[in-house]
Amino acid sequence: MKNIIVQKFGGTSVADTDKIKNVANVILKEKAKGNAVVVIVSAMGHTTDHLLKLADEVNKSPNPRELDMLLSTGECVSASLLAMALQATGNKAVSLNAAQAKIYTEKVHGSARIVDIKPESILQHINNDEIVIITGFQGIADENEITTLGRGGSDTSAVAVAAAIKAERCDIYTDVEGVYTTDPRIVPNASRLEEISYDEMLELARVGANVMHPRSVETAKQYNVPLRVRSSFKTDNLGTLILGVEEMEIRRTVTGVAADLSQLRVVVCDVPDVPGNAGKLFERLADDDISVDMIIQSYARKHNNTNDIAFTIYKNDLDRFNNVMDEIKSELGCSNIFIDDKIAKVSIVGAGMIDRPGIAALMFKTLADSDINIRMISTSEIKISCLVDEACAKDAVKALHKAFHLDSDEIAEVKGTLPDEE
Amino acid sequence: MKNIIVQKFGGTSVADTDKIKNVANVILKEKAKGNAVVVIVSAMGHTTDHLLKLADEVNKSPNPRELDMLLSTGECVSASLLAMALQATGNKAVSLNAAQAKIYTEKVHGSARIVDIKPESILQHINNDEIVIITGFQGIADENEITTLGRGGSDTSAVAVAAAIKAERCDIYTDVEGVYTTDPRIVPNASRLEEISYDEMLELARVGANVMHPRSVETAKQYNVPLRVRSSFKTDNLGTLILGVEEMEIRRTVTGVAADLSQLRVVVCDVPDVPGNAGKLFERLADDDISVDMIIQSYARKHNNTNDIAFTIYKNDLDRFNNVMDEIKSELGCSNIFIDDKIAKVSIVGAGMIDRPGIAALMFKTLADSDINIRMISTSEIKISCLVDEACAKDAVKALHKAFHLDSDEIAEVKGTLPDEE
Numbered sequence: 001m002k003n004i005i006v007q008k009f010g011g012t013s014v015a016d017t018d019k020i021k022n023v024a025n026v027i028l029k030e031k032a033k034g035n036a037v038v039v040i041v042s043a044m045g046h047t048t049d050h051l052l053k054l055a056d057e058v059n060k061s062p063n064p065r066e067l068d069m070l071l072s073t074g075e076c077v078s079a080s081l082l083a084m085a086l087q088a089t090g091n092k093a094v095s096l097n098a099a100q101a102k103i104y105t106e107k108v109h110g111s112a113r114i115v116d117i118k119p120e121s122i123l124q125h126i127n128n129d130e131i132v133i134i135t136g137f138q139g140i141a142d143e144n145e146i147t148t149l150g151r152g153g154s155d156t157s158a159v160a161v162a163a164a165i166k167a168e169r170c171d172i173y174t175d176v177e178g179v180y181t182t183d184p185r186i187v188p189n190a191s192r193l194e195e196i197s198y199d200e201m202l203e204l205a206r207v208g209a210n211v212m213h214p215r216s217v218e219t220a221k222q223y224n225v226p227l228r229v230r231s232s233f234k235t236d237n238l239g240t241l242i243l244g245v246e247e248m249e250i251r252r253t254v255t256g257v258a259a260d261l262s263q264l265r266v267v268v269c270d271v272p273d274v275p276g277n278a279g280k281l282f283e284r285l286a287d288d289d290i291s292v293d294m295i296i297q298s299y300a301r302k303h304n305n306t307n308d309i310a311f312t313i314y315k316n317d318l319d320r321f322n323n324v325m326d327e328i329k330s331e332l333g334c335s336n337i338f339i340d341d342k343i344a345k346v347s348i349v350g351a352g353m354i355d356r357p358g359i360a361a362l363m364f365k366t367l368a369d370s371d372i373n374i375r376m377i378s379t380s381e382i383k384i385s386c387l388v389d390e391a392c393a394k395d396a397v398k399a400l401h402k403a404f405h406l407d408s409d410e411i412a413e414v415k416g417t418l419p420d421e422e
Numbered sequence: 423m424k425n426i427i428v429q430k431f432g433g434t435s436v437a438d439t440d441k442i443k444n445v446a447n448v449i450l451k452e453k454a455k456g457n458a459v460v461v462i463v464s465a466m467g468h469t470t471d472h473l474l475k476l477a478d479e480v481n482k483s484p485n486p487r488e489l490d491m492l493l494s495t496g497e498c499v500s501a502s503l504l505a506m507a508l509q510a511t512g513n514k515a516v517s518l519n520a521a522q523a524k525i526y527t528e529k530v531h532g533s534a535r536i537v538d539i540k541p542e543s544i545l546q547h548i549n550n551d552e553i554v555i556i557t558g559f560q561g562i563a564d565e566n567e568i569t570t571l572g573r574g575g576s577d578t579s580a581v582a583v584a585a586a587i588k589a590e591r592c593d594i595y596t597d598v599e600g601v602y603t604t605d606p607r608i609v610p611n612a613s614r615l616e617e618i619s620y621d622e623m624l625e626l627a628r629v630g631a632n633v634m635h636p637r638s639v640e641t642a643k644q645y646n647v648p649l650r651v652r653s654s655f656k657t658d659n660l661g662t663l664i665l666g667v668e669e670m671e672i673r674r675t676v677t678g679v680a681a682d683l684s685q686l687r688v689v690v691c692d693v694p695d696v697p698g699n700a701g702k703l704f705e706r707l708a709d710d711d712i713s714v715d716m717i718i719q720s721y722a723r724k725h726n727n728t729n730d731i732a733f734t735i736y737k738n739d740l741d742r743f744n745n746v747m748d749e750i751k752s753e754l755g756c757s758n759i760f761i762d763d764k765i766a767k768v769s770i771v772g773a774g775m776i777d778r779p780g781i782a783a784l785m786f787k788t789l790a791d792s793d794i795n796i797r798m799i800s801t802s803e804i805k806i807s808c809l810v811d812e813a814c815a816k817d818a819v820k821a822l823h824k825a826f827h828l829d830s831d832e833i834a835e836v837k838g839t840l841p842d843e844e
Binding site for chain 2: 055057
C-alpha cells in the first residue's frame with residue numbers, strides 16, 4: 001500500500017478554472033513522488049457569498065437545513081471540476097460528495113460535528129489508482145440529510161479524512177505561506193515558523209492568527225495527524241509543519257505573538273457579595289452559549305459589601321449578552337454595567353514557556369517600557385495574554401516580537417538547519 | 423388524504439430570485455384550493471450553460487460521471503431557494519434531492535432512465551403538511567451515484583413522481599401558454615389547444631413541437647397521468663391538458679401541423695439487389711445508434727440489378743453515419759452516397775384521422791396546389807408526414823393549417839364550450 005497524503009485546497013486556491021488547473025498540477029507533483037493523494041476542496045472563491053446573497057433575496061432568515069442544501073452545492077462544483085481537470089491530464093480521478101465519501105455528522109445544520117468516517121469507499125478508489133477528490137465542509141446525517149460543518153469546516157474535513165484513512169500527513173494549501181511568528185502586516189520582518197506544536201497553534205488560532213480554525217487543529221492533535229500549512233501558489237516553500245510537541249525538532253520558548261480584536265470588556269458593578277452570585281451570572285451566560293474569556297473579580301470588597309466583576313466576551317455575542325443581563329440584573333442586584341469595546345488581547349505563545357518563569361516578567365516589563373497599560377492578565381501553560389487598549393495593540397505586538405527575538409534575522413540563528421523534507 | 427397536484431417549473435420560470443418568488447405564489451394558489459403540492463424544479467435559467475462552460479475550460483471532453491456531479495448542483499440550488507421562498511411566507515416546505523426523494527435510475531450517466539421511485543419519503547413530508555420541492559433532471563443509481571436524465575429530464579422527473587405518488591394531475595409550467603395547432607411564429611393565428619391526447623402530443627413532439635420531451639409524454643401515457651402544459655407567468659390561462667384519448671371531451675380529425683428541420687435525406691445508390699443487403703445496412707446503422715426515419719427503396723429495380731435506397735437521419739448523426747458508411751461501403755457494393763440537408767418533414771397529426779381516408783388526399787392536394795413537391799411520405803395511425811424542400815416548409819405549414827381549419831377563429835367554432843376546470 002502506498003503512503004497517502006491528504007491535501008486540502010481552500011476557496012481562493014480554486015477561485016477560477018485556471019487556478020483549478022494549477023491545483024491539478026500541485027496534486028500531480030505529490031502523486032509523482034509515488035504517493036496516493038486524497039484531496040479535500042472548498043467551494044470556488046466567492047461561490048458561498050453568491051449563494052448566501054441569493055438566499056437573502058428570498059428569505060431574510062433562511063432555514064438552516066435549506067441553507068445547508070444550498071451551500072453544499074459549492075464544493076460539489078469545485079470537486080467535479082477538479083476531477084475533470086485531472087482527467088484532462090490523463091490521470092484517473094473521481095469526485096465524491098459527503099454521502100459517497102461516507103462522512104457522517106451529527107444532525108445539526110450549519111455547524112455539525114463529524115461523528116464517523118467510513119474509509120472503505122475512499123480506500124477502494126485509492127486501490128483503483130484514482131486520485132480522490134472529496135467535497136469539504138459537509139457531511140450527511142441520518143440517511144441522507146445534508147449538513148455543513150460551519151466555519152473552518154473544510155480544514156476539519158481534511159484532518160478527519162486523513163485520520164480515518166491513516167494518511168501520512170495532511171497538507172493545508174492556502175493563500176498564506178505558513179504560520180508566522182506574528183501577523184506580517186503588523187511586523188514586516190515576522191518570520192515563518194518551520195514547525196509549531198498543536199497546542200501552540202491552538203493558542204495562536206484562538207488569539208487571532210487566522211491561518212487555521214481551532215477545531216481542525218484539535219482534531220489533528222486528537223488523532224496525531226501531522227499538518228502542513230503551505231501556499232497553493234508557491235509550492236517550493238514548505239510552509240509550516242504542525243505536529244505533536246514530542247515530535248518537534250526545535251523548541252523555542254516563545255513561538256509567536258498575536259493580537260485579538262474580537263473581544264470586548266464588560267464590568268458588572270456592585271454585585272452583592274452573596275455566595276454563589278458570581279456563579280449564577282456565569283452559569284447563565286454559559287447556558288446562552290456566551291463564551292467568557294478573561295475574568296477578574298474585584299480585588300477588594302467595597303464598603304457597601306459588593307464586588308465589581310470584569311470579564312471579556314466576544315463582540316458578536318453582545319446582543320445576546322444584553323438580553324441575558326436585562327433578565328437577571330434585578331436578580332443579581334448589581335448596579336451599572338459598563339461595556340468597553342476598544343480593547344485588544346495581546347498574547348505570547350510558546351511550548352517552552354512552562355519551565356521559564358522569567359517570561360511573564362519580560363512581557364510585562366516590555367509593555368511597561370512602551371507605556372502600554374495592562375488592564376487584565378490571563379495565562380495558560382503555554383500562553384500569557386494581556387488586555388490592553390485597542391490603540392496600543394500594534395505597538396504591543398511589535399515590542400513583544402522584538403523583545404522575544406522573533407524578528408526574522410534573529411530566528412534564523414536560533415532555528416539552525418532545516419529538518420529534511422520527505 | 424388530500425389530492426396531490428405535481429407542478430413542474432422549468433429553468434426560465436426560476437431564472438432569478440424574483441421569478442422564484444413568483445413561482446412560490448403559483449404554488450400557494452394551488453395549495454389554497456386544498457390540494458397537497460409536490461414541485462419539481464429545473465436549474466435556474468442559464469446555470470447549466472454556465473456549468474458546462476466551466477467544465478469546458480478544464481476538460482474538452484468531460485467524463486459523463488463528473489458532468490453529472492457538476493450539473494446536478496443546479497437543481498439543488500433552485501430547489502432549496504424555492505423552499506426558502508415558501509418558508510418566508512410562513513408555509514412549511516422542504517427541498518429534497520434525488521437521494522432524499524428516492525428517485526432511482528439505471529447507472530448510466532447523462533441520459534439515465536428512471537427505474538423506480540419509492541414514494542414513502544415524499545408522502546411522509548406531505549403528511550407533515552409540507553410543500554415538497556424535488557430536484558428535477560436527476561436520480562441516483564447503486565448506493566449513491568448521481569445520474570442525470572438527459573434532455574427533457576425534469577419533465578420526466580415530474581411525471582414519474584406524479585405516477586409514483588398517485589397525483590391527480592401533473593402541471594408542467596413553462597414559458598409558453600400551452601400546445602398550439604402549429605408554431606405561432608409561422609402561423610400567427612395558430613390557436614392553443616384545450617386538450618390533446620398523449621399519442622397526438624407524442625407525434626407533435628417528435629415532428630418538432632418543442633413544448634415537451636417525448637419521454638415525459640410516454641411516461642404520462644404509460645401511467646395515465648393527466649398533464650397540463652401552462653404558463654408560469656399567465657396563470658389564469660389553463661394551458662393545454664394532455665390525456666388519454668378515451669378521456670377527451672373534444673376529438674378533432676386533425677389537431678396540429680408541425681415542421682421538423684432536424685433531419686437530412688440520404689440516398690445510397692446502386693445497392694446490389696442481393697437478399698439481406700438492405701437489412702445489413704439498417705442493422706449496422708441501428709448498432710451505431712443512428713435513428714433512421716422515413717425509408718424508400720427504389721420502386722423499380724434498375725437495369726444493372728441494383729436498388730437506390732433513400733432514407734432520412736438526424737443531422738447531428740451525420741459524422742457517425744459517414745464513419746459507418748466508410749466501413750461498409752465496399753461490403754454493400756453500392757456506388758455513390760448523396761446527402762441532402764435542405765429538406766423538411768411536414769406533418770399533420772390527429773387522433774381522428776384513423777377513420778377518415780380523405781385526410782391524406784387533402785394533404786397531398788393542398789401541397790400540390792401550393793406547388794410544393796413531395797419527396798417522401800410516411801404515415802402512422804394518427805400522423806401523415808411529407809418530406810419537402812426546406813425552403814417550402816413554412817408555406818406548407820401555413821397551407822395545411824388553413825386547409826384543415828386550424829386557424830384560431832375557425833377552431834373556436836369547432837371546440838364549443840370549454841370543459842369545466844377543477
